Amino acid sequence: MEGSDRRMDMISTVVKPIHREGWKFIPAFGIVALLLFFLWEPLGWLGLGLTVWCYYFFRDPDRVTPTRPGLFVSPADGVVSLIERAAPPPELGLGAEERTRVSVFMNVFNCHVNRAPIAGTVTKIAYRPGKFLNASLDKASEDNERNGLALRLEDGREIAVVQIAGLVARRILCEVAEGTPLATGQRFGMIRFGSRVDVYLPEGVAPLVAVGQGTIAGETVIADLASAELARQGEVR
Incomplete structure (x- = not known):
């Protein structure tokens, strides 16, 4: 059970919820990266890196907000x-x-x-x-x-x-x-x-x-x- 919890913690540190605005851009970045792989593999890896960056740019994780008034x-x-x-x-x-x-x-x-x-x-x-x-x-x-x-x-x-x-x-x-x-x-x-x-x-x-x-x-x-x-x-x- 502890091992499963640790795996979930590791996944949650990498996989983040995405703001809906991101779905206008992430698929497009991914398609461009795929096309670049067909053109020239080094360009494809560059495109993949930019796709990962785009994904993380639009991340929208929950936060623990202090609730005391003021x-x-x-x-x-x-x-x-x-x-x-x-x-x-x-x-x-x-x-x-x-x-x-x-x-x-x-x-x-x-x-x-x-x-x-x-x-x-x-x-x-x-x-x-x-x-x-x-x-x-x-x-x-x-x-x-x-x-x-x-x-x-x-x-x-x-x-x-x-x-x-x-x-x-x-x-x-x-x-x-x-x-x-x-x-x-x-x-x-x-x-x-x-x-x-x-x-x-x-x-x-x-x-x-x-x-x-x-x-x-x-x-x-x-x-x-x-x-x-x-x-x-x-x-x-």
């Missing part, structure tokens, strides 16, 4: 690329006052399913076309294509969550509508292929992550409404 979790897998003061996108109508913005950058090897950072109701969704600069850059928040969500928390405060297209991203997918209630860590969309998600925290709430820190969507705590801790610092060790 916790903010990371909206994306990746790395905290920026923590700074900035006003939410004007199209969301949340005012021009600056808030603490936590930016999580996803490279092409990260899982790209986006999750709600905290429980709340979607009060507004606003899409804005733009450029496709490197999403890790500060000016990507202003210049790049983006899709913003305003969330009203249970205490009435509102936050912003913004999906930002990156250098090779060409589609932002939002799978919820205005009026949708979201639980902390609930899936709400994804971005193809390489991108960033910004979270604008309520005034007075300090981030509990540092720039350069890795994050797991739906699991890594990035802030806490109940915490009096100052903005957390970190260093490479």
Whole structure:
């Protein structure tokens, strides 16, 4: 029985659920790889490698989300690329006052399913076309294509969550509508292929992550409404 459990654990580490968006691409990658094998075997192996990458790009594993009210979790897998003061996108109508913005950058090897950072109701969704600069850059928040969500928390405060297209991203997918209630860590969309998600925290709430820190969507705590801790610092060790 233990051996069977270990085999299942090994399989689950390799075989992951796939986001439905992936089934538009994975079969096409596989067919191209097969054709490349007929043309020239080394090209076929390259195509097979790209097919495996495509499969893992669209993986959508379950996550264990902390359930205590007031916790903010990371909206994306990746790395905290920026923590700074900035006003939410004007199209969301949340005012021009600056808030603490936590930016999580996803490279092409990260899982790209986006999750709600905290429980709340979607009060507004606003899409804005733009450029496709490197999403890790500060000016990507202003210049790049983006899709913003305003969330009203249970205490009435509102936050912003913004999906930002990156250098090779060409589609932002939002799978919820205005009026949708979201639980902390609930899936709400994804971005193809390489991108960033910004979270604008309520005034007075300090981030509990540092720039350069890795994050797991739906699991890594990035802030806490109940915490009096100052903005957390970190260093490479």
